[in-house]
Amino acid sequence: MYTVVRRMLLWMARSPQWQRVILALPPARRVARRFVAGERLEDALAVIRMLNLQGMHATLDYLGENVTSEAVARSAADAYVDALMAIHREGLHSGVSVKLTHLGLDLDEAIAYENLxxxxxxxxxxxxxxxxxxxxxAYVGRTLALYRRIRETFDNVGVVVQSYLYRTPRDVASLIEAGIADVRLVKGAYDEPPSLAWQERRQIREAFYALLRQLWEPAARAKGSRVAVASHDDAIIHYTCTTARRVGIAPDAFEFQFLYGVRRERARALVAAGYRMRVYVPYGTHWYPYFMRRLAERPANLAFFLRAVAMTAQEG
Ligand SMILES: Cc1cc2nc3c(=O)[nH]c(=O)nc-3n(C[C@H](O)[C@H](O)[C@H](O)COP(=O)(O)OP(=O)(O)OC[C@H]3O[C@@H](n4cnc5c(N)ncnc54)[C@H](O)[C@@H]3O)c2cc1C
Structure with a gap:
């Protein structure tokens, strides 16, 4: 049942028709605010200030994906430059996260690369x-290719790898070999077929553990591999902490990453225990697909949203 609902929500996340329906529901924006810092850069900066005060770092995401115009892709890059300047001016502990389809990957690799x-x-x-x-x-190969290319010039950039994909151990091996394995490790948030990806939660978790071990092998670390463990899953957090201790990696030599609005107490507890925590802070007006992926991750989020819709309908 969970898998069917998840697939349906992920399909809806890509549908312009459903986007119109969901955005027309009065509580949608309010419920989305749980996961999105706000529509303006100032909203996101205020959240980052608060996180920094709590001992957490941030990575700022200007929401948008699959843009179909070069001008929009360019203005997304402008927005990131403005955000970076504001982060710098205010001395905030934050980087940024970008999606290559927001920077024009669907139009032309050259445009995406130029913006990146x-x-x-x-x-x-x-x-x-x-x-x-x-x-x-559909984007993994091109994303990794552009990552390799940008790493020829810069080293302040890393990429994400998804444990649900069968190909990921090979991709990680080749990033390690090239000395550019600076990765955020996630389970994966999209609807992928059984021909490409593990479907069972247990398999995806096992694959996650195997990738963590691969990235933390002595030979990989000697080649500079760095990992951010981006999961709210207690089993994964526990496995990460015990593995780090076993292989002699200090708590401040890697980081955990959480999404804004998810498991805040757990994030605070990890910081109190001496771990580094970075929170992914999205902002902007194009929150629909991001919001739908968050609903798909947890049935309780969907139930909460549907209750809010029902209550508004009753009040109306
Ligand atoms: C910082 C960060 C960056 C990410 N970047 C990417 C990316 O670039 N590409 C990509 O494909 N995926 C990305 N993801 C999403 C990731 O792939 C998973 O879909 C997501 O993290 C849910 O999996 P989980 O490991 O947290 O475990 P789950 O088993 O899904 O969740 C474990 C527990 O965490 C809590 N939880 C998890 N998700 C939610 C939620 N939405 N709302 C409320 N509670 C929740 C619940 O208590 C749940 O029981 C990112 C995740 C994080 C944390």
Whole structure:
């Protein structure tokens, strides 16, 4: 049942028709605010200030994906440059996360690369880090290729790898070999077929553990591999802490990453225990697909949203 609902929500996340329906529901924006810092850069900066005060770092995501115009892709890069300058001016502990389809990957690789280059160059100037998010399997090869290319010039940039994909151990091996395995490790948030990806939660978790071990092998670490463990799953957090202790990696030599609005208490507890925590802070008006992926991750989120819709309908 959970799998069917998840697949349906992920399909709806890509549907313009459903986007119109959901955005017309009065509580949608209010419920989305749980996961999105706000529509303006100032909203996101205020959240980052608060996180920094709590001992957490951030990575800022200007929401948008699959853009179909070069001008929109360019203005997304402009927004990232503005955000990086504001982060620098305010001395905030934050980098940025980008999606290559927001920077024009569906239009032309050259456009996406040019926009990415501008953002990473600006981040390098102000001493900040850029993480390239990983999107659905159709983009993985091109995302890794552009990552390799940008790493020829810059080292303040990393990428994301997804444990649900069968290909990921090979991708990680080749990043390690090239000495550029600076990765955020996630389970994966898209609807992928059994021909490409593990479907069972247990299998996806096992694959996650295997990737963590691969990235933390002595030979990989000697080649500079760095890992951010991005999961709210207690089993994964526990496995990460015990494995780090077993292989002699100090709590401040890697980081955990959580999404804004998810398991805040757990994040605070990890910081109190001496671990590094970075929170992914999205902002902007294009929150629909991001919001739908968050609903798909947890049935309770969907139930909460449907209750809010029902209550508004009753009041109306
Ligand atoms: C910082 C960060 C960056 C990410 N970047 C990418 C990316 O670039 N590409 C990509 O494909 N995926 C990305 N993801 C999403 C990831 O792939 C998973 O879909 C997501 O993290 C849910 O899996 P989980 O490991 O947290 O475990 P789950 O088993 O899904 O969740 C474990 C527990 O965490 C809590 N939880 C998890 N998700 C939610 C939620 N939405 N709302 C409320 N509670 C929740 C619940 O208590 C749940 O029981 C990212 C995740 C994080 C944390």
């Amino acid at each position: 280059h501008r953002i990473v160059a600006c981040a390098a100037e102000v001493g900040r880090f850029v993480r390239i998010d990983m999107e659905s399997s």
